[in-house]
Amino acid sequence: MIKVWTDQQEAGYLDRAPQRGSTFTYMPRAAPERAVSVTMPVRLQSWDSSFGLAPIFEMNLPEGALRERLRLAFAKATGVFDDYDLLTIVGRSQIGRVRYTGEEDALDQEVPFQSVDEILSSRRGGDLFRYLLERFATASGISGVQPKVLVRDQKAFSADSAPKSRLSESFRGATHIVKFWDPNEFPQLAANEYFCLQAAERCGLAVPGYHLAEDGMALVVDRFDLKSDGTWRGFEDFCVLNARRTDEKYRGSYETAIVKRFQQFANSPEVYDDLQRLFTLIVLNCALRNGDAHLKNFAILYDEVLGPARLAPVYDLVTTAVYIRADRMALTLNGSTEWPTAKELRRLGEQRTGASPSKVRHILEQVADAVASAAPALETHRRDHPEFAAVGQAMLAAWETGRSSLTQ
Ligand SMILES: Nc1ncnc2c1ncn2[C@@H]1O[C@H](COP(=O)(O)OP(=O)(O)OP(=O)(O)O)[C@@H](O)[C@H]1O
Ligand SMILES: [Mg+2]
Secondary structure: OEEEEEOOEEEEEEEEEOOOEEEEEEOOOOOHHHOOEOOEOOOOOOEEEOOOOOHHHHOOOOOHHHHHHHHHHHHHHHOOOOHHHHHHHHOOOEOOOEEEEEOOOOOOOOOOEOOHHHHHOOOOOOOHHHHHHHHHHHHOEOOOOOOEEEEEOOOOOOOOOOHHHOOOOOOOOOOEEEEOOOOOOOOOHHHHHHHHHHHHHHOOOOOOOEEEOOOOOOEEEEOOOEOOOOOEOEEEEHHHHOOOOHHHOOOOEHHHHHHHHHHHHHOOOOHHHHHHHHHHHHHHHHHOOOOOOOHHHOEEEEOOOOOOEEEOOOOOOOOHHHOOOOOOOOOEEOOEOOOOOHHHHHHHHHHHOOOOHHHHHHHHHHHHHHHHHHHHHHHHHHHHOHHHHHHHHHHHHHHHHHHHHHOO
16 A cells, blocks of 8 residues: 655555556545645545556656666566556655655655756766666656656755745755756757747746756756745646546647646636736747647646646747657647647637737737747857757757748
8 A cells, every 4th residue: 555645744545456446545534635636635435546546646657768767677576567566666756745655654755965066067977867867766756758867956956046045954855857868869859948948938938947968968957846945836737637647648639638627727816827828838839849748748836735726837848840750739729730820829819818819919929039039049059069950950940930830
């Protein structure tokens, strides 16, 4: 059995159930604010899944290289290796406010220390990812296909924020995400994401602190679910909000599975501002030709599970068109995954976000300007880094196509 914690307090028990399913039961007398998800209120009756884990428990399970590494390390001991096993390994260190331990265990979120500066200045040399994987894999309760780990470096956290908001020295949880890339599949992915995030900032969207390693091998991102007092915000991606499994992350439409679903769960006085931000992000994904804007790349963030939820800051923005020719959108718009016309985007904005036609037009113009104004820095980096030249060139071409589609 696995003990489930929310906000560092015991919430309930999760166990396997017959035919590869699972069952979760809240502690007797659990308070409503112990809920594990906005989709799973505290109740007497158990929450059962006929196959695998409920989406909130599956949400941060590693995919890709990190999952494979953990499988190789732990499958020998257990024989089989499924999501439940994986959760017992990475459960103590997760994105968001839910944690998992053994039935009798206390909560211990200790993650080893790692200087982010060392990663960024490429001082360690050698195979940095292997080294970090060795040390941090079991502390990396984080989803996604690209290779990545969670590390702890409270000194570097929010270097630009006031000293008062720095974390205390006694904090032991993970503070940063370090993202790498596979040179055979996605060359220069870190730089690609770095410049896409710059475009997002220029759109006025909230973006967590992010840094590109000097050698371009890693992108280090501040965790936006970590509060300066060392506690965690609630984080739920749109697979959870749509009650979908991770392997269904490419299923759904922007109209319903993203925009309408956000409205359903936002429960916040800022819902209309956030809807316009969400719309801006969808438009930006089109302008940047990011074909990977699936259900797990949008999320909500909240301080209290029963309180208002806001749109999470932007993450995982990549010009995927440089790696996948004839790339399309991850979800449908107007029934199709073809890149939309300006008219189709305007219709989404006008019909689903409550914004006036002139406001919608303004958002499209703002995104087009933001992408244009992010291009010179990319161009400079491309000139100074021959290894980025080809990818950078292809990015600029994709941005130009995407940007001009907004003005037609
Ligand atoms: N700054 C952040 N703070 C907290 N959590 C984050 C942050 N950035 C990303 N995440 C979480 O980590 C997950 C993985 O990150 P990300 O989407 O960047 O990885 P990826 O491997 O590129 O994903 P994909 O499989 O979609 O390509 C996200 O789905 C989200 O849950
Ligand atoms: Mg992602």
